[in-house]
Amino acid sequence: MEGIIIDDGARVPLTLSQQAIRRMPYYLKYLKNLGASSDGYISASTIATELRFYEGLVRKDLAFVSSISGKPRVGFRISDLIDDIEHFLGYDIPNRAILVGAGHLGKALMCYKGFDDYGLEIVAAFDSDKKLSGKEAGGKTIFHVSKLENLCGRLNARIGIITVPAYAAQGVCDMLVSGGVMAVWNFAPVQLNVPGGILIQNENMAESLAILSNHLMERR
Amino acid sequence: MEGIIIDDGARVPLTLSQQAIRRMPYYLKYLKNLGASSDGYISASTIATELRFYEGLVRKDLAFVSSISGKPRVGFRISDLIDDIEHFLGYDIPNRAILVGAGHLGKALMCYKGFDDYGLEIVAAFDSDKKLSGKEAGGKTIFHVSKLENLCGRLNARIGIITVPAYAAQGVCDMLVSGGVMAVWNFAPVQLNVPGGILIQNENMAESLAILSNHLMERR
DNA sequence: TAGATTGTTAATCGATTAACAATC
DNA sequence: TAGATTGTTAATCGATTAACAATC
Numbered sequence: 119m120e121g122i123i124i125d126d127g128a129r130v131p132l133t134l135s136q137q138a139i140r141r142m143p144y145y146l147k148y149l150k151n152l153g154a155s156s157d158g159y160i161s162a163s164t165i166a167t168e169l170r171f172y173e174g175l176v177r178k179d180l181a182f183v184s185s186i187s188g189k190p191r192v193g194f195r196i197s198d199l200i201d202d203i204e205h206f207l208g209y210d211i212p213n214r215a216i217l218v219g220a221g222h223l224g225k226a227l228m229c230y231k232g233f234d235d236y237g238l239e240i241v242a243a244f245d246s247d248k249k250l251s252g253k254e255a256g257g258k259t260i261f262h263v264s265k266l267e268n269l270c271g272r273l274n275a276r277i278g279i280i281t282v283p284a285y286a287a288q289g290v291c292d293m294l295v296s297g298g299v300m301a302v303w304n305f306a307p308v309q310l311n312v313p314g315g316i317l318i319q320n321e322n323m324a325e326s327l328a329i330l331s332n333h334l335m336e337r338r
Numbered sequence: 339m340e341g342i343i344i345d346d347g348a349r350v351p352l353t354l355s356q357q358a359i360r361r362m363p364y365y366l367k368y369l370k371n372l373g374a375s376s377d378g379y380i381s382a383s384t385i386a387t388e389l390r391f392y393e394g395l396v397r398k399d400l401a402f403v404s405s406i407s408g409k410p411r412v413g414f415r416i417s418d419l420i421d422d423i424e425h426f427l428g429y430d431i432p433n434r435a436i437l438v439g440a441g442h443l444g445k446a447l448m449c450y451k452g453f454d455d456y457g458l459e460i461v462a463a464f465d466s467d468k469k470l471s472g473k474e475a476g477g478k479t480i481f482h483v484s485k486l487e488n489l490c491g492r493l494n495a496r497i498g499i500i501t502v503p504a505y506a507a508q509g510v511c512d513m514l515v516s517g518g519v520m521a522v523w524n525f526a527p528v529q530l531n532v533p534g535g536i537l538i539q540n541e542n543m544a545e546s547l548a549i550l551s552n553h554l555m556e557r558r
Numbered sequence: 559t560a561g562a563t564t565g566t567t568a569a570t571c572g573a574t575t576a577a578c579a580a581t582c
Numbered sequence: 583t584a585g586a587t588t589g590t591t592a593a594t595c596g597a598t599t600a601a602c603a604a605t606c
Contacts, residue, residue: 135597139552143544147504147527161563169529172599177565190564190605208551226446232527236547276554284367300557301550307367307452309389317553319546324363326539327456330521331428332359333537334496337520355573381587392575397589410581410587 138179139207143236144169145179146203149196161193209237215303216275218290219282220245220253220260223305227279229256241273246286263290270297279303280310358399359427363456364389365399366423369416381413429457435523436495438510439502440465440473440480443525447499449476461493466506483510490517499523500530 148169152160166176180194181187183206188194204210217224220243227233228240243255244263251262261269270278270293278294280287280302287306294302301317304310307324368389372380386396400414401407403426408414424430437444440463447453448460463480465471471482481489490498490513498514500507500522507526514522521537524530527544 134552136549137597139548140545143527143542143548144529147544162565163563173563174566174599174601175597177563181565188564191562192606193563206552206555207548208555213551213554222446222449226442229442233547236544237551238547277550301553303546303550307363309364315557317550319550321541321543321546322360322363323541324367324456325360326523326541327453327458328359328363328427329356330497330523330537330539331433331457332354332426333521334433335426335428337535357573382589383587393587394575394577394590395573397587401589408588410589411585412582413587 134179134182138182141171141175141179142183142203142207145176146200146207149200149203152196158196159189159193160196160199162188164193207237209235212237212239213277214273214275215240215277215279216266216270216273216294216299217243217258217279217281218245218263218266218294219280219286220247220250220255221281224279224281225255227281228258238277240279241275242269244269246282263293266290266293267297270294270299275299277301277303279305281305284308354399354402358402361391361395361399362403362423362427365396366420366427369420369423372416378416379409379413380416380419382408384413427457429455432457432459433497434493434495435460435497435499436486436490436493436514436519437463437478437499437501438465438483438486438514439500439506440467440470440475441501444499444501445475447501448478458497460499461495462489464489466502483513486510486513487517490514490519495519497521497523499525501525504528 145165148165149160162176162180163173166173180199184194184199184202186198215238217227217240220228224243228243233240240258243258243260244266245260246263248262250260253260276299278297278299280290282290284306287304287308288310291302291304291310291312295312295316300315301319302310302312303319303321305321307322310318312318365385368385369380382396382400383393386393400419404414404419404422406418435458437447437460440448444463448463453460460478463475463478464483464486465480466483468482470480473480496519498511498517498519500510502510504526507524507528508530511522511524511530511532515532515536520535521539522530522532523539523541525541527542530538532538
């Protein structure tokens, strides 16, 4: 089993699985909602019960991100856990992003206030429609897509968000990569090709709809 | 190994894994894009290369949804595959849905044209803001949320789409369930509780952002 | 102390990946 | 025939789940 061995012989995996990373926002949200009592303590067992995860799973997840061990009979200090998870997820250092495709979905994302909580900051948007150039949505300016590669680096954007139609997505992706982004959040229903080291995170609603539809089929 | 044994002794799994279901829209999209040559044939090997899946995986997936076997040296008839996948996903019988929460994201979904392709039809929307009652977006009427439970059944909606803030999501979910939906597409960042038999499909952007942010952390 | 909670180790499960035999 | 493609079987991998020993 892969892992690093630290001083006292304990063994910790080198990286957290994607699924485990996906669980982190749920822990964070739950812990933050405890709010008032946030100078208190909480046990992994309680978290597991509330979120319907297995206890061992929660313990493993927390052991990985937590800077300190939980105390037997007491649990973890809530405020410490919150800090540790936010640090692990990098929410303390906001990630700058540019968005391409200022249609309905693109504008909805530009207007969404909640990204602050997730350390995401959309700094500008781009669209191929010249009528949109110079317009604003959610307080962010929309530029013509021809300015993308130039502005991307100057804006210091590390994330590109793609909300264009499927047929245009690969072209946009290439521009984002040459503009210097290191991760792409792709809402278009296509598999994008990128050089190694660039992360593609697909938010493909077609996937979700496939699961929903399949479930309804089975219920007939 | 679980499975049913059919006449000729071949063994086929009873259900397709969630991951496999998620791959279906990619197959479908790719096959449809072949367009012009769609009275032709295609091999699983070609599909695998194009979509960057393993050959065996593609074969297993296609064997499950395809009504007929592929022919050695020839492959599958494209139009047959398209029909089979659309049938498997239930895209030939549109699923009626109601949406709750006509904010930016809710409106974006109401205005999105692409759902036709995925067999989803949003028939109405609901919001707690009385100023929105009677308004329209994407050609669909917005009703006050107090009418939800009554209208849900009458509209024959089987899917409920939740685009309200996190704190309101569970309440909305309960209404949808008592209104008779059998599946919930949840955009709020919370784990919803539902009775057995109801499917919850989470579209939690916080999960994706966690992965993006974690990747950028590691690149530093 | 007894017991709640911790972290760890081993077993199970399921999907992916690789290797192979069958078919036209 | 030789070879491309098929479907199947076995090996690998990794995550979840269960069981357990350690700690205050």
